Amino acid sequence: MGNPIDDMPNTDEDKPTEEAESSRMSFGDHLDQLRKCVIYSLLVLLAAVIICFNLGDHIIATLTTPYKIAMEDLGFDPRMVQLKPIEAFIEYFKISLKFGLVAAAPFILVFIWRFVATGLYPQERRIVRYFAPTSIFLFLLGSSFMITIVLSGLMKFLIGISMWFPLPGEDNWLHQWFQSSRTNPVVATQPAPPPMEVPVVVVDPEEPIEGQIWFNPTTSRLNVHHEDETFYFRMQKKSAQQFVQPFFSISEYLGFVVNLALAFGLGFQIPIVVVFLIAMRIINAKIMSQARKWVILGVAILAAILTPTPDVGTMLLLAVPMIALFEIGLLIGRVIERKRAKE
Numbered sequence: 001m002g003n004p005i006d007d008m009p010n011t012d013e014d015k016p017t018e019e020a021e022s023s024r025m026s027f028g029d030h031l032d033q034l035r036k037c038v039i040y041s042l043l044v045l046l047a048a049v050i051i052c053f054n055l056g057d058h059i060i061a062t063l064t065t066p067y068k069i070a071m072e073d074l075g076f077d078p079r080m081v082q083l084k085p086i087e088a089f090i091e092y093f094k095i096s097l098k099f100g101l102v103a104a105a106p107f108i109l110v111f112i113w114r115f116v117a118t119g120l121y122p123q124e125r126r127i128v129r130y131f132a133p134t135s136i137f138l139f140l141l142g143s144s145f146m147i148t149i150v151l152s153g154l155m156k157f158l159i160g161i162s163m164w165f166p167l168p169g170e171d172n173w174l175h176q177w178f179q180s181s182r183t184n185p186v187v188a189t190q191p192a193p194p195p196m197e198v199p200v201v202v203v204d205p206e207e208p209i210e211g212q213i214w215f216n217p218t219t220s221r222l223n224v225h226h227e228d229e230t231f232y233f234r235m236q237k238k239s240a241q242q243f244v245q246p247f248f249s250i251s252e253y254l255g256f257v258v259n260l261a262l263a264f265g266l267g268f269q270i271p272i273v274v275v276f277l278i279a280m281r282i283i284n285a286k287i288m289s290q291a292r293k294w295v296i297l298g299v300a301i302l303a304a305i306l307t308p309t310p311d312v313g314t315m316l317l318l319a320v321p322m323i324a325l326f327e328i329g330l331l332i333g334r335v336i337e338r339k340r341a342k343e
Contacts, residue, residue: 037115041108049100056096063095063257066152067248070159075220077234080250091251098258106136135272142268142321143261150264150317151257157313162244198222204230260314263306267322270299274329278336285333299323 052059064080071078082088109132199214208214208225215222221232277283288295303319 033115037111040111041104044107044111045100045104048104049096052100052103053093053096056092059095059099060092060254063147063254066147067155067253069152070155071246072219073156074159074163075236076159076246080248080253083249083251087249087251091254095254095258102140109136131272131276135269138268138272138325139265142264142266145268145321146261146264147257150314151260154260154314154317159246162246163242165242165244167241167243260307264318267303267306267318268325270322270325271329271332274326275332275336278330278333285330285337288330288333295326296323299326 067080068078084090113128113132201214201216202218204216204223205212205214205225208223208230210225210227212225213223215235219232220235222235223230223232225231274288278285278288299322300315300319303315303322307314307318
């Protein structure tokens with residue numbers, strides 16, 4: 001079984017070049033090239049991390065915006081908690097490091113490519129040159145798809161699960177039994193306080209005066225203006241009281257988002273795998289098309305493994321694009337086979 005690249009017409013790369021001749025360099029020269037590759041990669045990574053550290057507030061704002069939208073839509077105060085004294089700083093640095101690594105990855109791969117390309121055959125260099133940029137693009141596409149499209153709806157679903165736990169009410173038989181068994185103390189009756197009217201506005205005043213109080217039903221905030229500052233308290237409907245209040249840790253949330261973005265980035269590599277298998281003649285497009293139902297089953301299992309949440313919705317949000325990308329990879333594989341047959 002031959003290599004499909006061998007069927008391609010010869011180019012100048014198939015002839016001995018200076019790059020091929022350099023593969024005969026001494027062991028010391030190879031170590032020197034490896035040293036330069038490591039140093040340049042570390043310098044690029046350091047620069048990317050510094051840039052991402054300075055842009056960390058914008059990166060974190062992008063990652064937390066779906067959470068904020070979901071919390072506000074469900075009537076909760078969109079805040080997070082810090083459980084450890086240095087948790088916020090560690091997470092800020094980890095996000096800067098991870099995004100810096102992603103930003104520096106293309107440049108680092110170029111340095112690695114220059115080092116390893118001298119020991120590869122021309123057809124092997126061709127394969128890496130075609131597949132590596134596409135793989136990086138699909139990884140970034142999958143991660144961006146998760147953050148911009150999937151994450152908001154997913155967070156709304158996960159936060160909404162807290163509403164499944166009812167608040168024990170006074171009409172509950174066990175609550176009534178406990179109340180009846182208790183000795184009710186005599187409470188002295190006091191006159192009710194005079195009613196206080198608070199204006200209700202849908203748009204906050206642009207220039208509130210000292211001591212002004214108002215309620216904004218759009219944001220569910222009771223506002224008080226004092227000394228050129230507006231203080232607020234988020235109100236909650238009595239009819240919508242909950243037993244479980246969703247409060248997320250900043251480390252848990254950011255770790256969840258990064259892991260989910262990684263899962264989607266890996267899941268979007270499906271067309272690369274399909275095209276590679278067909279191009280290397282490991283399997284042909286017809287057999288892969290006939291085995292579509294088994295591929296769909298495998299994709300569903302892979303999506304369930306990659307996604308860090310146990311809900312079916314998240315799995316489908318990854319599995320459906322993976323199936324679509326499988327069909328795209330199968331289509332490209334058929335084009336490669338037709339071109340190979342003509343040649």
